Amino acid sequence: RCESLVEIYFQLQQQVLALGAELGAELLARLQERFSEVMSSLVKSSFLVEKQPPQVLKTQTKFQAGIRFLLGPRLLKASAKPYMVRADMVTEKQARELALSVYSSTLSESTGEIMHNVVALETNPTSGTCCANFKNVLLKKIKRCERKGSESVTEEKCAVLFSTTVALSPGNLSIHLQVLSLPIVVIVHGNQDNNAKATVLWDNAFSEMDRVPFMVAERVPWEKMCETLNLKFMAEVQTTKGLLKEHYFFLAQKIFNDHSASPEDFQNRSVSWAQFNKEILPGRGFTFWQWFDGVLDLTKRCLKSYWSDRLIVGFISKQFVCKLLSSAPDGTFLLRFSDSEIGGVTIAHVMRGKDGSSQVENIQPFSAKDLSIRSLG
Amino acid sequence: RCESLVEIYFQLQQQVLALGAELGAELLARLQERFSEVMSSLVKSSFLVEKQPPQVLKTQTKFQAGIRFLLGPRLLKASAKPYMVRADMVTEKQARELALSVYSSTLSESTGEIMHNVVALETNPTSGTCCANFKNVLLKKIKRCERKGSESVTEEKCAVLFSTTVALSPGNLSIHLQVLSLPIVVIVHGNQDNNAKATVLWDNAFSEMDRVPFMVAERVPWEKMCETLNLKFMAEVQTTKGLLKEHYFFLAQKIFNDHSASPEDFQNRSVSWAQFNKEILPGRGFTFWQWFDGVLDLTKRCLKSYWSDRLIVGFISKQFVCKLLSSAPDGTFLLRFSDSEIGGVTIAHVMRGKDGSSQVENIQPFSAKDLSIRSLG
DNA sequence: GGAAATTCCGGGAATGATC
DNA sequence: GATCATTCCCGGAATTTCC
The missing domain is CATH 1.10.287 (Helix Hairpins)
Structure with a gap:
């Protein structure tokens, strides 16, 4: 301690x-x-962000955050007038400057006004904590940085800077405290949520400790990506059943658009941010992540228990399903996530003729809405 | 001129x-x-409201308004710096004070801040008009007056006061111009729209010229009400086919909750505001107007052409339908607005047994949504 | 404790910006 | 003119206020 x-x-x-x-x-x-x-x-x-603001932050929407000053109870006892903590939006560039300069540089221009952004630093004697809780904070508007090339606004990271100046108890030494939140992607509409989540996921998973804000690798080993997707899947769906080898293989084929490589081939490949969430999957209207996030959403909302009971193969290609089912008895079926429709699940089943010929059919995919209409899931 | x-x-x-x-x-x-x-x-x-602000005004929602100074082109020619016109919310009480005092009293406290409420009075030489157009005006928030008794916020009327001070061309006489909008009911959510419309309709229909703002009779002859409902119906549904005697009779039975009086009895009755939109219809969860407005909405959206072709009887009681149909051939049906469901229409049809007995059935009412699902209307 | 009033906010649709 | 970005705003749901 x-x-x-x-x-x-x-x-x-x-x-x-x-x-x-x-x-x-x-x-x-x-x-x-x-x-x-x-x-x-x-x-x-010892001046820390206890409760991080949401990493995908929508303008005009209330959020919460909290900071805690661990040494507060020990060092600030005497203060009558409360110290105020400010919260300000900073751009990635500003964050970098803050990290470089030891001196607390004042923020030149703001990238977005936060309402109710000044809160008292309160010492609670019973719990022995010294916190500032930002309850009704709200980002009014965001000023986007000039973007280079094909960067979209949902790839732009910024952060909240919490700062205050306190006088330390022995000697009344005045000291400026400041701490940055985790990186944040600001959105203005729910339809940007997907892409913003991709940026945040990539950042959280692949950034190094003590980096220059907010540098992160542009490509990472496929294995790391698998691990990340797996953790995300389990966390999001709230299941203990993770992804399996076969699933990774299928996902690799999809993200690399490579249907000839073997599972081992993929092991040593690296995957780029562009492949993850910039490039459109060939013939589809969406990126890998947008598709994967659709699966997450559907599974979380409707198929959690089925997945956890391993009743859903899910991540499997149409072709492989054909191979599997063609040697299965008549009427065998399995559940597969739709390749063509975001957040869709389809039933593949085999129909066997009297002559032994087999015919694999894929039902028109169900979306979460379809399932809720049928009160399933 | x-x-x-x-x-x-x-x-x-x-x-x-x-x-x-x-x-x-x-x-x-x-x-x-x-x-x-x-x-x-x-x-x-000659200082007039050319474009009235909406009489049902929702906070946080942009609206437009415009004023026109008829004598502007004649009297303001010389002005280089533009005169600015202000728009301010005033309460009914403030409006009354303004009407009384010849002198332009300054507004003490505002009942709600209007954003972008100062606009230049512009003279257009080509058209010879002098106007101030309020484009992006928006009422931020409304401070409600203390209400007495059972008055609801949607019965509260206020107005927008437009004002400016100009120097008249000959003699540079400074003169203060001001003009009030029609009364306005401020709402904060769409679910208050119904009731607000009732207040506005009552006010527009039954207020006298040059009244003290915004006095209006508390009860009016039923005939006047009929006329108003008829005009409203035709305007809203956009039809030339108005309400008929039988319809008025049915409406009278409903609003007065009197099923024994004759059509002639109703002629000389008067109807109160409370009966119109305060008292709940017995056994129902809504007022007369709420029900009538539901009919308006449904008819406007789905049944316009059917109504205009007189294919809908609509305003008719269940009992009377029974009488009518019981002497009609098997399979006869008619369309009736639902008494129990707002914005519902139902099919009443007669089934005649082989012994000549008749059985009148009412189908479960259709709402606008039901009809759109069946792609009707 | 319930109705009335308001705030909160997801998401469809319209609009504006940008290449 | 297509895509990206944002604003506008309806209306369900949650919350607060007032009896």
């Missing part, structure tokens, strides 16, 4: 002071300086 | 001035005073 660290530091300072005479003026000064440096950095790093 | 009136006045003034010496100082002064009085009143009454 960092409180105890502070205690140790205070004790250290006391001891140093007590020994002041013995150490000599120069050494004492150097120790003092070092001490306040470490102290300041410790204090600053 | 009032321009010519102005010309006459100007000539008169010239003549009076020319004769000044002969008339004597006192008489001249009195004539001058009288002249500027009449002139001022003339100018003021």
Whole structure:
């Protein structure tokens, strides 16, 4: 716990002071300086975002966020007038500048006004916490950055900067505290939600620690992508049953648009952001992620239990279904996610003629709406 | 045309001035005073609302309005800097005060802020008009008045006050112009639209000229109500086929909840606002107007042509239908507006047994939605 | 505790921007 | 003129306010 660290530091300072005479003026000064440096950095790093604002943030829509000052209860006891914490939108560029400069640069121009963005930093004596809770915060409007080339607004990342200036209890040292939220994609309409989620997912999954905000690899190993998709699937659908080898193979064929490679071939490939959510799948009107997100949504809403009972193969190609079913008894069927329709599921079944010939049929896909009309799922 | 009136006045003034010496100082002064009085009143009454703001006005929703200064082109020629016209929400009480006081009292507190409410008064030389067009006006929020008793917010009337101060061309006489819009009912949600429309309809139909704003009778002769309903029906449905005697009789039975009186009895009755849109119809969950408005809506959207071809009896009681149909051949049917469901229409048909017994059946009513599903109407 | 009034917000449709 | 981006606003649902 960092409180105890502070205690140790205070004790250290006391001891140093007590020994002041013995150490000599120069050494004492150097120790003092070092001490306040470490102290300041410790204090600053105890100023944290406790509740992150939503990473896909819609304008004109209320959201919540919260920050917590771990050392607050220890260091701010005496304050009568409450300290105010501000929340401001910052662009990726501004975030980068903030990260570079040790000094707290003032924000030049705002990229979007947040309403009710000043909140008191409150110390709760019973729980021993010092928090600022942003309840009714709302981003009024967003000013987009100039985008280069084919970048869309849903690829643009920004963040919320929380900042305050407090006077520390011993010595009344004034110190400026600030902390950035995780990167945020701002949208203005629900129809941008998909793409914004892609950006956030990619960022959360593949960004390095302590990066320059908000750099992230442009391509990643396919295996990492599989892991990410799997985690996302399980989290979103709320299931413990993850994706299987065969599923990954099918997904690889789809995202790479390569139907000749073997599962092993894909293992060592890398997948690009463009393949993930910029390029349109050939012959379809949507990207890989848009399709996958449709599957997530459908499964979450209607098919959770069926999936968890492993009753849905889902991620399987039409061709492979044919192969599988053609050797299956008459009437055998399986559930497959539609390739052509976002958020669709289809029933593939085999009909066997008397002569032993087999015919595999795919039913017109069902959407979540269709299922709800039939009160299924 | 009032321009010519102005010309006459100007000539008169010239003549009076020319004769000044002969008339004597006192008489001249009195004539001058009288002249500027009449002139001022003339100018003021040429400041008009050309385009009324919607009488049912929803907050946070853009609307338009326009005012026109008839004498503007004649009197404002010289102005370089444009005169600005303001639009402000005023309560009924404020409107009443404005009407009483000849002097332009300044508005104390606003009952609701209108955005982009200051617009230039522009003279268009080609068309010879002087207008101020409020394009992107929007009422941010409404402060409701204290209501007495059972009054609902949708019975509260307010208005928009348009005002400006201009300097008249000859003599640079500064004059304050203001004009009120028609009364307005402010709503915050579409579900208040019905009731607001009732208030507006009652007001438009039954208010006297030059009343104290916005007084209106609390009860009116049933015949007047019939006339109003008929006009409303034809205007709303866009049909030339109005309501008939039998329809009025049925409506009277409904609104008065009196099934024993004769058509002639109703002729001399008067109907109250409460009966029109405050009291719930017995056994139903809605008022007379709410029901009637549902009929309007359904007919307008789905049944316009059928109504215009007189294929719909519509306003007829279940009992009377029974009587009618029981003497009709097997299979006869008619269309009747549902009593129990707002915006519903039902088919009543007769089934005649072999023994000659008749059985009148009412189909479960169709709503506009039902009809659109069956792609009818 | 229920009705009235309002706020919240998803998503369809219209509009505006951009290439 | 097609796509992307945004605004506009209806109306269901949740929440708040008022009796």
